[in-house]
Amino acid sequence: MRVHVDPDRCQGHTLCAMIAPDLFQLDEIDGHSTVVIDGDLPADLEAKAAEAVRSCPEQAISVIAEEPRA
């Protein structure tokens, strides 16, 4: 699974980084969020990722199942 922040929807509310600081980092200048972990979401962060999805006021975060390999 991969976590994705839609940069067009994120407005820098910062709740994701409060919930999962190991998963999201906030831009120094405008506080907008990006995902730190490039690749598969570690199992121990799944619950926090799900909570970040639920808590985002702009609904900018999604957890996407990886495409099965051909």
Added chain:
Amino acid sequence: MIDDAERKKNRYDFDRHTPEYREHFGEITAEMLGKCPVAWSETYGGHWVAAGHDEVFALARSSEYLSNDHDVNNERKGYKGITIPTPESEFQGGFLEMDPPEQRHYRQALNPYLSPAAVARWTPVVDELVRACLNERIETGAIDFVDDLANVVPAVLTLAMLGVPLKNWSLYCEAVHASVYTRHDSPEIAKVRQDQMTMFRDMFGQMTEIKASPRPGMIDALVRAQINGKTPPDLELLGVIALVIGGGFDTTTALTAHSLEWLSEHPAERARLSAERGTLLDSATEEFLRFYTPAPGDGRTIAADCVIAGTEFKEGERLWLSWAMSNRDPSVFPNPNEIDLARTGNRHHSFGLGIHRCIGSNVARMVFKRMLTEVLDRMPDFACDPAGAVHYETIGVIQGMQHLPASFTPGPRIGDGLDETIARLQVICDEQRLAEPVTVRKDSARISG
């Protein structure tokens, strides 16, 4: 095409400026959420009211169809900005009453002063201010949490970040608070207007000084900003500074006062929050924000005919987005009328949504958390006096408190008092150039001795 009667078939007689609205907020909110999450109200010349969480979410994020513009000189479409009804003295309320691209340019100028990284640098300054405020009362066993703490810290910090001398805080503080809670028909309004004039004169003086000789702070960024390729006129800049001050002062005060009042009424929850602050402070802060929604909503003007969230809107119609009511929607918040310090999935609307998200949200959270934890540490048994607590009579503009007296077991002073601390912090601000943007200065403030 459907006719107006059909478009406006969901009706509600909505007047958020009456004391009855504050008194019956829970019932009115439940009724609107249940029957008409978007309703037409004939009050104040007629306007829409959005209360439902999904509806407010969809509307607030549709910036292509909604305008915040307050066109005071009637140069564009004559839209009336974010206040319903339109205030008697028309004054553009900074970039909150602008649309892109100007709105975006202002935010880009101020973001490096207000981002999470920028705000974190000020934490040691806030801690000094809170310590000093509590020192003034700690030996007496009595405090007014509004007058002695929650009014002071946000005001001094906001001025520091703007680049205004810290000692001027009291000149700004009462003028801002009183202008929110004083009724326009009360005899006190003349004095309030006079204090506001004094504040604006000082603000204008600061701006003129900073134009002539640069010093770090948000005012410096504003006077040198190119907004859509132009240097904005002074009156527009004053509106922006007033927005930062208005946003920075009364809202955090309101949140802090209400939260402390609730914690006094729920001592077991207070003890739990204090003991488990490492895990609970963030969620508790979001929950207090949701429940007390200091800024209860924003007005908009429909900029083009559209259908959003199932309602057909016409260009030029006015709309009230109620953050306060959408924050109580049971479809998103189970048991919405209860405070749950560990609430999860708390996607509240208290800082607004979309491109106008409160630019000071990071300041509000940091200052609130530092004030709250310091009170929990130094006055752990505080008991607010319900007879002395004064809530704003109406909650149409800010859901605030005027006074919140409390008693507690006296304790020892730690370090110096407020005036000495403010004088010392001024030197630190100047020497360390704390009010520079985070792009220029990365380090946190250093407080020595």
